[in-house]
Amino acid sequence: MNLKIYITLFLLVIFTACAKSENPPAETDSVETTFANPVWDGADPWMVKQGDDYIYCFSINNGIAVSSSKFMTKRNKAEYIWKAPASGWNSNCVWAPEIHFIDGHWYVYYAAGVSGPPFIHQRTGVLRSVNDNVYSEYEDMGMLNTGDDPDDISKNIWAIDMTVLEHKGKLYAIWSGWLEQMETDATSQHLYIQEMENPYTLKGKRVLLSSPQETWETGGPLDLNEGPQVLKHDEKVFIVYSCRESWLKEYRQGMLQLINPDADPLDPESWIKTGPVFEGNNSVYGVGHVSFVKSPDETEDWIIYHSKKTTEPGWDRDVRMQPFNWNADGTPDFGEVVRAGEAIQRPSGEVEIEQNQINE
Template sequence: MPRLSAVLAATLIVLMGIFPGAAAGSAATQSFRNPVNPSADPSLMYHDGDYYVATTRGDRIGIWKSPSLATLLSAPEQVVWRDSDPSRDTQMWAPAFRHVGSRWYVYYTASDGVDANHRMYVLESAGDDPMGPYTFKAKIADFGEYAIDGEPITHNGQQYFVWAGPGRGMGGPAQLYIARMSNPWTVTGGRVAIPADGGCTEVREGPTPLYRNGRTFLTYSTCDTGKPDYQLWMKSVADGADPMVAANWRQHPGPVFSRNDATGVWGPGHHSFFRSPDGTEDWIAYHGKNTSTYTYDFRTTRVQKFTWKADGTPDFGRPLAAGATQDLPSGDPGAATSVINDTDPEVSYSGAWQSGSGCGNQCFWSDDHWSGEAGASATVTFTGTRAALLSVRDRGNGIAAISIDGGPEQRVDYYSAIRVGEQLNYLSPVLPPGRHTLRVRVTGEKNPASGSTVISMDRIEVY
């Protein structure tokens, strides 16, 4: 397609944040769409020419690296840590980066498989590379009880550690705590509980710092990450005030980032912040779902730019639709990426397929194609080195056979007990630059839990 004018492109970006069906065709190379990673609890940063993201992986610490946000979804995971100690080798959650001197530190939560035994740990890099290698450094902030989601903050030049732990008379991570740090892997002295509102009683977790004009904002998640109302709230402490005095923390009323039913984003939270490559823009990375069902599955990493209000507080806006086309961060070099919708001429269909907009905001541009007829196929013609398929998974979906350039087929199960859209169902291998064909064949088969053999075609990201 011809490149859109700047004014028209900006208009479409705004519209697609509200209506995923506001436009069609390939997007410009200076844009991207969410998700940027298929996992949850992101710590995302830009450093020395590359983006890095670490997310919850369960049995390991993994990091993805890409020179452009547009290609982060297609980047390979590099596993930087597995643990042979059975007291901390599972339920590994919420890694968070910090750079101190010439070393990188990754803070994370792990257990022996029993949730109540979660404690916090820190890895240290061998050199000045965020990809490691890493070695185990220490257990951190162990006060003899459940503790998760810890990371350092800096206020008035002093380092502190903040985390989530049990509330007074409440179960689960319902209280935030803070303690001073003497070095990147050690807290010193006692802890202080920071009372935190949240619109619910379930959790106060994922405390993350944000800085502006000497003021430290502590943003945190509430209301259980499996629920659609998982959301962000915020406290702040003024320049010069002691953060170890609970009363010095100002509670900001109401959620600062929450579900957006109009764009099909539920449970936005457990986040991090990063600056654009040129340092002029502020961005938030968070996980969200495009199902309102209570589930811990299908949380994917999304990012969007935020601004600041006249009173000096952040304005995070509302979560954009997963497929909303956004401008890349300022200074991002971009990449030769594009997007193909299921209705675009690059997709041809053979056999019986249906199409429509009944899937609404669970689909890219509010439409998709689907078929349950054995032998029906969809062929995508694209120019690039890689392609990703994102579409609906549902309890009535079956098994597809996917091939590239007439090569061997890979079987992919599109079934899910929960209906959810724009899920990464397939990522092709890296291909030689040039013209390629990707074929999706309906096998007519399904796993025993599924009610039918339907396969959906929706959104194709091309790299």
């Protein structure tokens, strides 16, 4: 072989070998396969899976931020999508935003008030993205009329924690509200449902869906039904909601189940109440305000929730997550709350995604 050709081939082999050695295959041991709760500080966790991304939406510094990640258990840097105006009905007390992708736009439902405490001015507003990018600009679509007079928003009534149910081609708003406007925030809260004309306009009149009446959702200084979240499984529809007092260790989850897929969601008789379906234990306190997502490979169901950091009254909370199963009758089995520090297998498919990222 010509010496020049031989040297060229030799250098090519060496170069190729070196190039490959710069990115060796990721070994399983190099990627954590478990995690432990809590995953981060925060409250009212709202996580939604859109394609291969997990969108996490939360309130911070009187504004709303989102982050997008391939991982449920690892948040990326968050970006503001909206900050409360300097004045107006929604200038303060921004609470518990949720983000939903509907008809090519992202819609954010949030509670805010002109002032507080006392928190007697809370109403629900809607933001809409200008396109399908979650980080796009957002248009303020205004306040929703959650009162009893659809023609007079000046008679609007206190409303927080709005979520949406898409069912049989129709859209419904579900939220926590008062029976009537009061001058004290020490007022019992109820769940309401109302059909929507579009994602930013309510249609008809609100319907009282659930009141805190059962022994497991009453008994403290203030009876609450709040934080409703929709959960679907096959053709079954559930609303999992928080009850008791959000600042106490007894905060827990109740559930409404639509009696059959063809039942009218606007008829309170169409729903069956059970509970508690998820609650704390002697080391995890005040379990509440949940959301639900599938694992990256779509084989597992996960519940995202917050809990209190101590047994003392207050709202110092952190975010947790764990998988759950389904009973033979198609109802969710959320199981026991996982204790802090206990190893949990990462959501199915997440480890493989991280390994692939390392290998790229």
